[in-house]
Amino acid sequence: MKLLIFEDEPLAQERIIQIIKSKRKDWDVLGTAQSVSEAINLLQQFPDVDLLICDIHLADGDCFKVFEQEDFQIPIIFLTAYDQHALESFNHYCIDYVLKPLQESRLLQAFEKYEQLCLNEQNAEVNPLMVQAVLDKLSQNGYKKRFLTKAGSKMLFKDINEIAYFYAEDKIVFLKEIGTSKKYIINFSLDELEKKMLNPSQFYRINRSIIINVEALIEMKTYHNGRLKLFVKSSDDLDLIVARERVGQFKDWINQ
Template sequence: MTKHLLLVEDEPLAQVRISTIIRKHRPDWVVADTVQSISELEQALKNQAIFDLILCDIHLADGLSFRAFQNKKIKIPIIFITAYDEYALQSFEHNCIDYVLKPIQEERLVKAFEKVESLIQSPVSEGFSSEFVDKFIQRYTQKTFKRRFLTKIGTKLSFTSVEEIAFFYSEGGITFLVTSNSSQKFMTDHSLNELETELLNPNKFYRINRSFIINLDNLLEMKPYHNGRLVLSLNAKSEEVIVVARERVNEFKSWIDQ
């Protein structure tokens, strides 16, 4: 059954990514309109009746798209798209159909589509109050990431900013960070899981395999490697070949594109 979608996204590559997934998995769905700003979204919402679903990035160039929903009766389902995790979004889970994290995973977006199809028969929202929007924006903007790490050389303590870090890696149960250019290595008290899920900005850092998290700003080159993997060159020396796991290659490429 044909559905008409409103796509709210200001990143061209993300628009292409989403549209490609729609054509592949829901060829009968149509992106009826694409908007890139809060003001454009407000205009589009004046004609809600022509849309069956909204795919909405939260953070647009001119602010949080969520402001456009303030005090409006939203009668169609919304899938929010964001670089932030579920803890920042718990306050409005009951007001939307689903949310998808960036970098966008194809399987995850398809699951959101399936959820829409199972729930689309009934209205999903009674509108968002000013109090609710203010609370959401406060929680959203409070989401911060670690800006520096405490490092130690002998008995001397110092700080390393995240901008100086080329990659993190784990070896023998210990996590290390390696700085760009100088390639100095320091131990850190945080596990890779903690770094990936809580401390590092997912728009800058990506876990390429079980043992490595890289900083996109320090990526110099990538080449095809054995068994469908990618080998990376970073702005820092590594004792090991830095390889993107085969099961993460497609997602890694999409992450770079965004």
């Protein structure tokens, strides 16, 4: 069984290879790619591979650009930290959609699904019931629904839909309440919030210090040096500025 791995994070790439070597010793990794261009070259070099393991966000763009070049009818296990591409992934012979951080047991489950669907039946078509099952699972992905917060000596719960944005200041992370000027301390870093706890279809990290809730967004305006300034349903003086390097991706996100 021959496969290719498209993954732009070296550590993640190495972990996938180690899992394959340990749990699927008869599988042969023919090559790896970190970018769209490298992936296209590999597919042209090895057009008869049996399986692709593919991170959606590669170094130079989304992996879907790879499959726009030619009609590669190869089963794919997609890897990603985000769930908003689930529907689009099933336009490209998706066998499974594995969310990061990557767990070995979850990847092995995807391998088993591939073996059942493709190796046994020699058929890469995906049953619509399987698509729905994956989407149902994604809808129960464990994103946080509320946060335990601190304001002075008080401990309060704040529902996720009450939060206008999160921000870091002097190594302390606060959440800002929609419709007021109140802020509350939480015991998580912005990295933890972004990568593990917040629904990426609802929350976006606009710069190193701020993650905003799209439900709280009122308007946005052009700002200095190609940046954007956002206005949300919260009373405060903090400037919510989208970093220049994130403006394009932010516009795509807000327009999804």
